[in-house]
Amino acid sequence: MKLFSKSFVLMLILVGSIASLGANPPPMVNAGWSPSAPRLVYTEITVKGVENAKPGSLVVLSPDGIEDSRHSWDIRFPIKFDEYQEENGKLFIAMPNESVGVTLFVIPNDNGKQIRKIRYTIEVEGKSEKDDKVKPEPDDKPTTKFNKSDYLVLIEESSERTPDVAKLVNSKFWLTELKSLGFNRPLINDKDSEQGKSFIEAAKLFGLNGKVPFLAIMDKDGSFIDAFEVPKSTDELKGVLGL
């Protein structure tokens, strides 16, 4: 059932703008930048906005720390959701009765710098734990754009490789199928290697706390694209990669 119309969203924007005049700025939420990253030197980019909101309320998100860059917003979930609007670089959301996941893309004007992607989630205020346990259907899971020139990378503590990870890295999909489909062979980096450390620092920017194991996607130029937890099965991984 559609909760709101576009005009309702615009009305909320107008009301929200008036109400916010003279009010305290929304809290700043750090998206996870780590000052100790050895090889990744970034300006701190954050999303400003609330982390919890009641259904029907207006949520306003704005980027911070994106000088000399363009930016855009994307809704990651719910999949079928259009009660939002971009205005003057801000994202206005009419909060539905479920969590909303957004991605802020920051594209530096300097072509030599890499595109940044900041993920942010707004939870429903007052939602019970029971509601939280309701998991989205597999079809609703966001997929990651995975190109043939990209590299899928596992970062792990090899001394603690689990049976699930072992099944994945010894599977036909991992060892032969990806290559035969025209993709690069997936890479494995131990967390104590130089590459492993770099991936862990970069993953913190994507909402992962650096806990291994996790999977990352790197493009052919060595730019970090995405990171996510290791799926439980190869079929689930194929879904995440959109294959």
Added chain:
Amino acid sequence: MNYDIIDSNGLTYHTGMLLPVEKTTRVSMYPKVSFDRNTVEGLINDKDRVKSRDLFGDDWVYNQGNIGSCNGCAGAKALERSRVKSGMDHVVLSGEYLYSRINDSRDIGSMLDDGMEWLSKNGVAPFKSRHSQKYRERDFTAEDVRDAARYKGIECYGVDTELELATGLALGFVGVVAVHATNAFMNLDNQGRVQRSQGPGNHAVLVDDVRIIDGELCFDMANSWGLSYGDKGRGYLTWKNHLSQPNSNHYFYLIRATSTDSEDGTPELQ
């Protein structure tokens, strides 16, 4: 010491492993308790699992020829496989180079422990045709030494029980073990298992997989005696018939992870 075996066709095969005065290792032992047998079997029997025999076919089989470089070859070829399993390109590494670093420039064989320590600390040079059948340090160049630093096993550890070895191989790691090659070692049964051949250990081989045959854990050995040995260079070993006695004198090893190489065409995170 080097020990020669002559098969029924008159072909001679060389061994080349030294017996330590006492069982010792300078490589870390596997810090984690092994999986239980059921977990190991679950991994081995996973229908989606790729067998190492299918991944590393005939092109991967090497022949150490007339020198006692089995330990160098086993370590170098284990590192090759470990690199490819980590997603890197296949670079043929020089077993002769590794052997020359751990034999005091004499063709007298080498110690299992020395090979694994060298490949994890200093690396193994890529194979060049001029390396063939060489074993003295002076046979290799400064360029070889420099290149070797690009190819290291950065996570090597010792294993000392059947279940530790099976756990590591089931997880996808590659190892080096000691066997005692006798004439019986030349014969395989109809399941591909090597005939019982026990002793203190005179030959090093790599193992890159494990499977269950007749309820028994069987370790898939890739020997360094060319395709004419066994089943296209391979055979299955068991703890009871091949590894238990050599293990009383030697720690075995597994390579968990390898160094990355910025020059091999795979990008590094910027």
